[in-house]
Structures are given as C-alpha cells and as structure tokens.
Amino acid sequence: MPTRALPLALAWGAIFISGCQQAGAPPSTRSAATAAALRSTATPVSTPTPAPALTLEKVGAAASPSGFIAFAVVDNPSRESALDVRVEIASVDSAGQALARRSGTIRMVGPGQRGAVALAFPVGRSLPANFTGSISGARWSADASPEIAQVDQASFLQDARTPSVRVRIVNHGHGADRVVLTAVCWDAAGNIRGGGVRTVMVGPQTAGSEVTIQVAIATVPTRCDAFGVSTT
Incomplete structure (x- = not known):
C-alpha cells in the first residue's frame, strides 16, 4: 500500500504545481498588455519653430x-x-x-x-x-504684403567717367510707385566694392522699366545687384 501511494502523491503534487503556474499566468499577460498600451499612447515630442x-x-x-x-x-x-x-x-x-x-x-x-x-x-x-x-x-x-515694384535684373555699365548700373524694375500694381533703388557692386572674392542710390517713380508697365544708377566703385566689379524699396 505505501508503495502505490507514492506515485499518486507525486501526481497530485504535479497537478497542484501546474495549477499554481496557470493561476499566475494572467498577471504577466496583463502587464505586457499594459506596457504595450503605454507605448502606443506616448505623445510625440514636437520640435519648436x-x-x-x-x-x-x-x-x-x-x-x-x-x-x-x-x-x-x-x-x-x-x-x-x-x-x-x-x-x-x-x-x-x-x-x-x-x-x-x-x-x-x-x-x-x-x-x-x-x-x-x-x-x-x-x-x-x-x-x-x-x-x-x-x-x-x-x-x-x-x-x-510684398513690394509692389520689384527688381527684375541689374547689370554693370562700364564707363570711365560715369560708371553705372542698369536696373530693370517691374511694377505689379495699378498705379505709379515711388521706389528707392540701391545698387551694390561686388568683386570676384565676394566683397562689396561700391554702389549707388537713386529714387525713381515706376509706372504700372507690364514689360517693366529700365533706369540707371550712377555708382562709386573702387574697382571694376564682377557683378552688381539692385534692391528696391517702395516709399509710397
């Protein structure tokens, strides 16, 4: 009798241990689900402008x-x-x-x-x-609002006595616009070597208007830019 009771006791012990393991499984499943939910609802960090x-x-x-x-x-x-x-x-x-x-x-x-x-x-x-x-x-x-009159292009005019910059400016409005034009001339190294200023009235012409700005320069420039600002 004692010899047959030992396997039965071991069997009951195995069933008891298995039952304990099954009873403990759900908490680990819930923990994994909770962690996944936290990861999925995390708020992304926005980069400030x-x-x-x-x-x-x-x-x-x-x-x-x-x-x-x-x-x-x-x-x-x-x-x-x-x-x-x-x-x-x-x-x-x-x-x-x-x-x-x-x-x-x-x-x-x-x-x-x-x-x-x-x-x-x-x-x-x-x-x-x-x-x-x-x-x-x-x-x-x-x-x-953007400037009504805008510079379209600028180019240097070589002249020993009166060097100047030719500027093409387009007025996108419906009436005349008073514009201050500033020409800036550069050398090959990217340094400013002179320029000039002129105030002009620009009419609403689709093809644009051409004006010249006399410039003071230290040397013959590689290129010249022009910048226009409306005063009306």
Missing part, C-alpha cells in the same frame, strides 16, 4: 566725391517679413577703433529676400581702414 532672424551678409564701401559711401546687405532666411530693419555701419581705423557711425533703415525685407542700405560718411580727420556693420533691430510680420 525657430525664431526668425536676419543675417548681415556683407559690409563694404567706396570713395565718393564727398567722402565715402558704405553699403550693408541684409539677408532674411526666415518665413516672415522683417520690417523697419535698423542697420548701423561704422568706419574704423587700422586698430579697429571706430571713427564714425551712421545708421539707416530698410523698410522691409521679405521672406527669403535680401535688402540693402547705403550710408554716406563725410571725410574726417583720419581715413578709415575698414567698415563694419550690425543689425540693431527689426519688427516681424507673417502677413505683410
């Missing part, structure tokens, strides 16, 4: 009859329009000390566009060795 910013592309100058005329070109890589862009240009000596400072404003630089300002520097006690610049402020607008 960078704040709009302007870049001062280049500053340069050329001698003029009254001293020097300095230019600063500003680039707007953002998706918004920069309004009332304030630019400061300083003439400095060989030691980097400022000799004179001038400031100007670009009324608007559209998204993905460039703008320029020209500032006159009278002859001082010391001749400047270089010109530096900075952007001191601007306002931003996501819904500003």
Whole structure:
C-alpha cells in the first residue's frame, strides 16, 4: 500500500504545481498588455519653430566725391517679413577703433529676400581702414504684403567717367510707385566694392522699366545687384 501511494502523491503534487503556474499566468499577460498600451499612447515630442532672424551678409564701401559711401546687405532666411530693419555701419581705423557711425533703415525685407542700405560718411580727420556693420533691430510680420515694384535684373555699365548700373524694375500694381533703388557692386572674392542710390517713380508697365544708377566703385566689379524699396 505505501508503495502505490507514492506515485499518486507525486501526481497530485504535479497537478497542484501546474495549477499554481496557470493561476499566475494572467498577471504577466496583463502587464505586457499594459506596457504595450503605454507605448502606443506616448505623445510625440514636437520640435519648436525657430525664431526668425536676419543675417548681415556683407559690409563694404567706396570713395565718393564727398567722402565715402558704405553699403550693408541684409539677408532674411526666415518665413516672415522683417520690417523697419535698423542697420548701423561704422568706419574704423587700422586698430579697429571706430571713427564714425551712421545708421539707416530698410523698410522691409521679405521672406527669403535680401535688402540693402547705403550710408554716406563725410571725410574726417583720419581715413578709415575698414567698415563694419550690425543689425540693431527689426519688427516681424507673417502677413505683410510684398513690394509692389520689384527688381527684375541689374547689370554693370562700364564707363570711365560715369560708371553705372542698369536696373530693370517691374511694377505689379495699378498705379505709379515711388521706389528707392540701391545698387551694390561686388568683386570676384565676394566683397562689396561700391554702389549707388537713386529714387525713381515706376509706372504700372507690364514689360517693366529700365533706369540707371550712377555708382562709386573702387574697382571694376564682377557683378552688381539692385534692391528696391517702395516709399509710397
């Protein structure tokens, strides 16, 4: 009798252990389901939109009859329009000390566009060795209207006495527009070597209008750009 009871006891023990294991299985299944649910409902982290910013592309100058005329070109890589862009240009000596400072404003630089300002520097006690610049402020607008009159192309006109830049400008509006045109001329190394400014009235002509801007240049430029800003 004792000899037959041992296998039966072992069998009951196996059944009891198996039952305990089956009873403990559901919690592990629920834990896996809960973890999967947590993973599936995790909120993705959004990348914040960078704040709009302007870049001062280049500053340069050329001698003029009254001293020097300095230019600063500003680039707007953002998706918004920069309004009332304030630019400061300083003439400095060989030691980097400022000799004179001038400031100007670009009324608007559209998204993905460039703008320029020209500032006159009278002859001082010391001749400047270089010109530096900075952007001191601007306002931003996501819904500003683009310029009505826009520069289509610009090219340098070689003339020993009166070098100039021919500018083709198109007025997309229905009436005449008063535009300040700033020409900036560059050398092969990408440095500003001069330019000029002229204010013109541009009529609503589909084919565009051509005007010339007399420029002060330090050397024959490789190319010239033109930037137009409406004042009406």
